[in-house]
Amino acid sequence: MMWEHVVRGVLVASVCVGMVSAVSRAEAKSPLTGSMKKIDGSEVDLASYDGKVVLVVNVASRCGYTRQYAGLQELYAKFKDKGLVILGFPANDFGAQEPGSDEQIADFCKSTYGVDFDMFSKITVKGNEAPTLYKTLIAESDPSGDVKWNFEKFLIGRDGSIAGRFRSGVAPSDDELMSAIEAELAKK
Numbered sequence: 001m002m003w004e005h006v007v008r009g010v011l012v013a014s015v016c017v018g019m020v021s022a023v024s025r026a027e028a029k030s031p032l033t034g035s036m037k038k039i040d041g042s043e044v045d046l047a048s049y050d051g052k053v054v055l056v057v058n059v060a061s062r063c064g065y066t067r068q069y070a071g072l073q074e075l076y077a078k079f080k081d082k083g084l085v086i087l088g089f090p091a092n093d094f095g096a097q098e099p100g101s102d103e104q105i106a107d108f109c110k111s112t113y114g115v116d117f118d119m120f121s122k123i124t125v126k127g128n129e130a131p132t133l134y135k136t137l138i139a140e141s142d143p144s145g146d147v148k149w150n151f152e153k154f155l156i157g158r159d160g161s162i163a164g165r166f167r168s169g170v171a172p173s174d175d176e177l178m179s180a181i182e183a184e185l186a187k188k
Contacts, residue, residue: 030160031056031136037121039090039106044118046133053084053163053184054156056137058091058125058147060098061108065151069113071172075181076117082185083158086117089134091125094149098122141165153177157184 032046032054057072076086090105092098100108102121109115125134125147137154138146141162148167155164155177164180171177 029136029140031133031140031154031156031162032160033136034132036123036131036133039102039119039121041102041121049085049087049156050160051083051158053079053158053181055084055086055181056133056154056156057086057088058093058134058150058152059088059109059119060091060094060150061100061105062097063095063150065149065168066097068151068172069109069115072117073113073115075172075178079181079185080117084181084185088115088117088119089125090119090122091150092122093124093126093147097150137162137165155180155184158187 030050032049035043035045038044055072055075057068059069060066072086072088076084088109090098090100090102098105105122106119109119123134124130126138130138134147138144141154142165151168153164153166153170153172154162155166157163163184164177166174166177166180
């Protein structure tokens with residue numbers, strides 16, 4: 001008889017914890033708010049990516065990680081029909097490795113790597129000048145904190161929650177990143 005009360009107590013506690021977790025996820029602020037300028041000068045409402053799996057990457061054309069453009073393009077080609085979008089944000093914050101204009105960056109990405117995922121106008125990804133998107137990503141991701149270098153990746157699930165953060169050394173083809181993307185794409 002006593003064990004029944006213990007088991008019921010554990011079950012009730014488990015249900016309550018699950019409900020609190022669900023509420024916390026629902027209350028989490030989606031980073032996909034506001035609008036931003038694409039590399040072609042047009043404005044896009046980030047909410048237009050709701051329901052997609054979104055990989056946000058700060059990129060640079062003169063970085064040791066620049067070759068990751070090829071891997072990002074391969075990821076996009078492989079998963080775009082399943083709901084993956086990649087958002088590239090050129091930034092000159094680290095080692096002045098993105099000095100070009102938006103037009104120069106767009107030309108480089110297209111001619112060198114065949115990039116056809118969404119590219120945005122050059123921004124800063126750290127400090128007070130960072131857009132709300134990046135302020136939310138660095139505050140709400142695990143681990144939280146400033147972007148450390150070019151080609152840092154943030155994965156946003158279909159529900160708008162931050163599903164993962166991957167530092168620059170994690171290549172687009174890395175099993176950890178691929179598994180996280182596939183897991184988010186499997187969610188409906």
